Amino acid sequence: MAVTAAMVKELREKTGAGMMDCKKALTETDGDIEVAVDWLRTKGLAAAAKKSGRVAAEGLVAALTSGTVGAVVELNSETDFVARNDEFQGFVRTLAELSLSNSDDLDAIKALDYPDTGRTVEEQLTHNIATIGENMNLRRAARLQVGSGAVVPYVHNAVASGLGKIGVLVALESSGDADKLSDLGKQIAMHVAAAAPQSLSTDDLDPASVERERSVLVEQAKDSGKPDEIIEKMVEGRLRKFYQEVVLLEQTFVVDNETKIAKVVENAAKEIGAPVTLTGFVRFQLGEGIEREESDFAAEVAAQLAS
Numbered sequence: 001m002a003v004t005a006a007m008v009k010e011l012r013e014k015t016g017a018g019m020m021d022c023k024k025a026l027t028e029t030d031g032d033i034e035v036a037v038d039w040l041r042t043k044g045l046a047a048a049a050k051k052s053g054r055v056a057a058e059g060l061v062a063a064l065t066s067g068t069v070g071a072v073v074e075l076n077s078e079t080d081f082v083a084r085n086d087e088f089q090g091f092v093r094t095l096a097e098l099s100l101s102n103s104d105d106l107d108a109i110k111a112l113d114y115p116d117t118g119r120t121v122e123e124q125l126t127h128n129i130a131t132i133g134e135n136m137n138l139r140r141a142a143r144l145q146v147g148s149g150a151v152v153p154y155v156h157n158a159v160a161s162g163l164g165k166i167g168v169l170v171a172l173e174s175s176g177d178a179d180k181l182s183d184l185g186k187q188i189a190m191h192v193a194a195a196a197p198q199s200l201s202t203d204d205l206d207p208a209s210v211e212r213e214r215s216v217l218v219e220q221a222k223d224s225g226k227p228d229e230i231i232e233k234m235v236e237g238r239l240r241k242f243y244q245e246v247v248l249l250e251q252t253f254v255v256d257n258e259t260k261i262a263k264v265v266e267n268a269a270k271e272i273g274a275p276v277t278l279t280g281f282v283r284f285q286l287g288e289g290i291e292r293e294e295s296d297f298a299a300e301v302a303a304q305l306a307s
Helices: 005-015 019-028 033-042 047-051 086-101 106-111 121-132 178-195 207-222 228-246 261-272 297-306
Strands: 058-066 069-077 136-145 149-156 166-173 277-285
Touching: 005 019, 005 033, 019 033, 019 121, 058 086, 058 149, 058 166, 058 277, 069 086, 069 149, 069 166, 069 277, 086 106, 086 121, 086 136, 106 121, 106 136, 121 136, 136 166, 136 277, 149 178, 166 178, 178 261, 178 277, 207 228, 261 277
Parallel strands: none
Antiparallel strands: 058 069, 069 136, 149 166, 166 277
16 A cells, blocks of 8 residues: 555654654555554654653753854753763754754754664654653754854853753854954853843844833832933833843943943954954753643652552
8 A cells, every 4th residue: 555645644643753664664564554553662663652742841952163153952851860861962962963064943953864873853853752761852953153253152061062051152253363262252151151141232132021121110110209201211221221131242241240241342352353243142041931840759659559
């Protein structure tokens, strides 16, 4: 029986197995969906489907660079124990290398060939879920590139080279001294890891975030009972303070606690020997924004004993 794309899609939805694995299962079972499900189960490839609903908020962030390009990716797992596994670490590092050489679009990354396996990245992810026994999720990826200068990585509390819980990239455009530019990039990247800015400049800041902050400040200022023109000045002053908290170029450098990052970059240009422009940054903190499940360990054990 001829295997159709619709049959492969249906089997993938039932099992969570990779496309090529589903196609092979259907070929081996003469197109019988239910028999193909069992075929995948015997191969350990359908196990991933049962795990796909479980929260994966642990894992690792990888940050790598090559020349004037950098990439950072986040791969989640259910437990920190799995993140310490050499196989998991090798997988996330390879994902970062693939992103570095290709794209930061998740669909594009998943469609790439995973080295030396005959599988795509998505199929290898499904294979790893079945093999390691935990749900995993390639959550996000980002790339930065400059025409001339450096993209500098920093990983906070690294568990291995380029791998940790917080990964940062900083992009600096300059034709100046490469080593000094790299040193500046690392200092700024460490600042980004600590200060967690929301945007590079005030122009890049999310307008909705600014408007939300302005609304809060207006309400607070109205409580003072002062005239509207005074309230407007109060709000603008407090907005400037808000920018200093969340905008990288407006933040105070954590190293000296007095110089704005914009001025740090400007001053560094003299030593580097050419103008320097901070063109972008990326900061990934593992699991940020993921709603973690609260588990009752005693209840889990009781449920397992009863099954």
